[in-house]
Amino acid sequence: MFEHILLGLHNLSTFQNLMLVLAGTVAGMIVGALPGLTATMAVALLVPFTYTMSPIAGLVTLGAIYMGCIYGGAFSAILINTPGTPSSIGTTFDGYPMARQGRGEEAIVGATVGSAIGGLFGVVCLIFLSPPLADIALRFGPAEYFWVGVFGITIISSLSAGAFLKGITGAAFGILISTIGIAPIGGDVRFTFGMPAMQGGVELIVMLIGLFCIPELLNLIIQGEGQKERIEYKRTKGVLWKTTRHVLSMPGNLIRSSIIGTIIGILPGAGGNIANLVSYNEAKRASKTPEKFGTGIIDGVVATETANNAVVGGGMIPLVTLGIPGAPPDAIIYGVLMLQGLRPGPELFAERADITYTFMLAVGLSAIVMVPVGIYGGRLLSRFVSTLSTRYLVPGIAILTIIGSYAIRNNFLDVILMLMFGVIGFGLRRLGFTAPPIVLGLILGPLMETGLVQAYLTGQAYASPWFALFVNPISWVLIAMSLFSFLWPYFGAIKGRLKGK
Amino acid sequence: MKKIAIGLIVLFVLPAIFWSGGAFAAGYPEKPLSYIICFNPAGESDITARIQEQPLKKYFGKDVVIIYKIGGGGSVGWSEMLRSKPDGYTIAGHNLPHIVLQPMERGDAGYKTLDLKSIYMFESTPDLLVVRKDSPYTTLKDFVEYAKKNPPGVVTVGGSGSSTANDLGTAMLNKAAGIKLTYIPFGGTGSAVPALLGGHVTALMTYSTMGIQYAGKFRPLAIASEERMAVLKDVPTFKELGYDIVEGAYRGVAAPSGTPDEIVKKLADVFDKVMKDPEVQKKMDQNGFKTEYMGPEASLALVKKKMVEYEGIMKELGRIKK
Secondary structure, eight states, X not given: OHHHHHHHHHHHXXXXXXXXXXXXXXXXXXXXXXXXXOHHHHHHHHHHHHTTSOHHHHHHHHHHHHHHHHHHHHHHHHHHSOOSSGGGTTHHHHHHHHHHTTOHHHHHHHHHHHHHHHHHHHHXXXXXXXXXXXXXXXXXOHHHHHHHHHHHHHHHHHHTTTOHHHXXXXXXXXXXXXXXXXXXXXXXXXXOTTOGGGGGOOOHHHHHIIIIIHHHHHHHHHXXXXXXXXXXXXXXXXXXXXXXXXXXXXXXXXXHHHHHHHHHHHSTTTOGGGHHHHHHHHHHHHOSOGGGTTSSOHHHHHHHHHHHHHHHHHHHHHHHHHSOOSSHHHHHHHHHHHHTTOOOSHHHHHHTHHHHHHHHHHHHHHHHHHHHHHHHHXXXXXXXXXXXXXXXXXXXXXXXXXXHHHHHHTOHHHHHHHHHXXXXXXXXXXXXXXXXXXXXXXXXXXXXXXXXXXXXXXXXXXXXXXXXXXXXXXXXXXXXXXXXXXXXXXXXHHHHHHHHO | OHHHHHHHHHHHHHHHHHHSHHHHHHTOOOSOEEEXXXXXXXXXXXXXXXXXXXXXXHHHSSOEEEEEOOOGGGHHHHHHHHTSOSSSSEEEEEEETHHHHHHHHHSOOSSOGGGEEEEEEEEEXXXXXXXXXXXXXXXXXXXXXXXXXXXXXXXXXXESSTTSHHHHHHHHHHHHHXXXXXXXXXXXXXXXXXXXXXXXXXXXXXXXXXXHHTTTTEEEEEEOSSSOOGGGTTSOBTTTTTOOOXXXXXXXXXXXXXXXXXXXXXXXXXXXXXXXXXXXXXXXHHHTOEXXXXXXXXXXXXXXXXHHHHHHHHHHHTSSOO
16 A cells, blocks of 8 residues: 555656645635635536546546635634535634634634644545445444434534523524425425425525624624724734644644544535534533633634544545545545546555545645645735725625525525525524524434435334334444433533532 | 618518528527536436537537536426526436426426427436345345245335336336335435445345446346346346336436427437547446437437326326326
8 A cells, every 4th residue: 555655645746736736725715715605616616627637637636626625614704704615614603703802813723723634634544544434434324314413413402502492493493494395205395485496495505604694794784884993903923833832732622523524524425514513512522611612712613624624535435435425525526537437436446546546645735735825825814804894894795695605506596595594594693593503403404304214214124113213233322422412511510519419 | 762662671681581590590509508417416417418528519519518406306407497598508408207207296396398398318227226246135036035025114225216217116116026115215326325335225226327336346136128238238137037127217408498499400419429429438338328319309209108108107106196
C-alpha cells in the first residue's frame, strides 16, 4: 500500500494538480459560504468541465471543491447566522454569538483548524481503514437507520434545554413538513395541495434559509441603523495563534468529533447533515461547562466543523470500496468515475491505484490548503461583514437567499416557500420556538419513516413485524444511546436532588 | 390604390414566408438544448445522459445543457417540462413504467402519459433477480422452492422504489410461481445494494446494470428479458425457466406535446446517431445497459402497449380500482 501512497503523492505533485487543488478549494469555499448553494450543487455544476480534463485532474478538482465547500459553510453560519451548507447548522449555535461579541475571527480560526483536522482524519480513515469501516456500514439495515434517526431526534432534548416541549413541537412540525410529497414507500401523494410541483416535497435548503436567515434579516431591519456597532470588530493581536493553540489543546473534542463525522459519513443515506449536530451534542455532554454551549464557546464551533469535514472522507469510504455513495456529492463523483470507465469497488483500489490514491491524497491536501486560505480570507470577510452597514447587508443577503433557493431545483415555488418559512420562522422565534429542532425534524423525518416501514416489511416473518426493529445488536446499542441522550439533561437535575438530600 | 395593393400583398406574403413549417425548422437548431434529468445524479438516467452528452453536442450542432429537476419519482420534472415551450429546445429523459404508472396510480401526477411526446427510446434495463454469491440458492428453482416452503414474508426482495419495474417484476414473479415474496422498496437502485450486501434482504429484483457492477458479489438467478443479454450470457431468462416475465425499465427522451413533428424527427435522428456511435455503444455495454433504437412511432407504440399491459396487471394486483 505504501508504494501506492508514494505513487499518489508523486502524481499529485505536478503543478497542474496542485493548482487544481488550490483553485478547487477556494471555489468550494466560496460556494459553501453562500447560503443556498450546497456542496452537491457545486460538484454537479463542475462535472461538465471535468470532461476536458484527465480523470485524475477532474477527480482532484471535484474532491477539493467538496472539501472546501463543507468548510465554507462555516463563514455564513458564524457571520450572518445562516448555515452556508446544511452541514454547518450547528456552527450557528455558538459561532454567531461569538461574532456578536466581536470574536468572529476567533470563531473562524476555530472552525478552520477544526475543519482541517476533521478533514484529514476522514481522509486518513479512507486511505487506511476503508475495508473494515465499509463492513460496519453494511451492518446497518433499515431498522438501524430508523434508530439513527431517533437518536438524532433525542438531540433536541439537549438543544432546547429548558424549553423541551417547544423543541419537540418544533421537531414534530419539521417531521410533518417532511411528509409533503410522495411517500418513500408506497408512493402516496401527500399534502401537495393539488400542485404537481409540491410532489417533490420541501427542500432542506429552502427551510434552512427561510428559518435561519429571514428572521435574522427581519430583526436587522427592525433594529435599524442604530445597530451598526452590533458586531464590533476588535482587531486583537495574536488571535490566530492563541486560538489555534487553544483548539489544539482540546484533543478530546477534535478526536471525538472526527470519529462521529467519519462514522456518520460511512452510512449511506444517513445524511452528513446530522453529523455536526450529533457532534455538538456529544461535545456539550462531555464538557465540564455544558451550560456555556450556545452562548459563544469555541468548543461548539470546533465540534461541528470538525465533524462535518470528517464526513467528506468518511462518505467516500463506501463509495470506493462498494460503489455506494455515502453522501450526495459522492453520488456525483460516482457518476464521474463511471463515465471514465472506472468502476468503484475493490477493483478500483487494485487496478487503478494511481487514480484512486491520487484522488484521496488530493482531498487530504485540500483540507490543509483550507487553513491559510480560510484564515486570511476569513479575516477579510469577517471585517467586511461587520463594518458593512445594514443598509447594504440586508438587501445583499436577501438577494443571495432568493438566488440560493431558486438555484436548488430551478423552481420559483422554492423561493415562495422560503419566504413563507421565513415569516413563519420569524413568528415562531417570537413565541420561543427556535429553528434547529424544526430543521432536525425535516432531515430525520424521511430517514425514520423509510427505516421504520422497511423494517416493518422485513419483519413479516416474525410474530409481530415490529420485532424487526429490535433484532440486530446494533439496534440495541442505538436504542441505549438514544435513551441516554434523551435523559441526560435530566441526570443533572436528579444528581442535584440526590446531593441535596 | 397601387400602394395599398402592394402593401396588402406584402402584409400577407411576408408572414406566410415565415410561417411555413419549412422555414421554421430550417433554422433549427439555433439555441442550446436543455436536457432535463428527472432523477438523482449518478442514477441510470443520469449516467446515460452523461454517456450521451458529448456525442449529443456533436450531432445536435449546438450546446446541450443538462438540468436536474428532481422530485416525485420524476413527476416534478415531467410536469414542468410540459409547461415549457414546445419549440424543440427542451426535452426530458422519460422512463417506463414510471410515466404510465404514476398518472394511473396517483390520480393527478401533474401530467398525463400521452402528453409526453416520445422522441426516442434509447435503452432498457431488464429486471434481474440477484442473491449474494455466498447465498444457498444457486438457481431460480432453489429460490422458488425455498419461498414455497416458508410462510409468506420470510423471503424479502429489495428493489428501487414503489411502482417501478422492480416492483412489478416481483409481483409478476409472485403470480407466475405462486409464491409470496415481500417486496421492500428502497429509494433508488443504489440504495438497495447495501441491504443485500449486508444481509438485510434475501434477494434483490434490480436492473441488469447492477449485475455487471457487482459481478463479484452478486449471483444473478434470472433476467426478465426476451433473450439472454450478451453481457450477462450465463444468466437464464425467466422465460427459459418457464416463467413468462418480461419486464424492465425503458428510458428515452420526450418533448412537450405540441412540439412540431419535424422537430421531433430531427431530434430522433440526432439521438439515433448518438446511440449508434461506437463510443456510446461501448460504454452502454460496459455498464450493462441494453441499447434500443426506437424512433417516435415505435416509442409511442411501446408506451401504448405498456399502458394496456400495466393497467391489466395493476388491476389484478388490486393496486388500482377496477
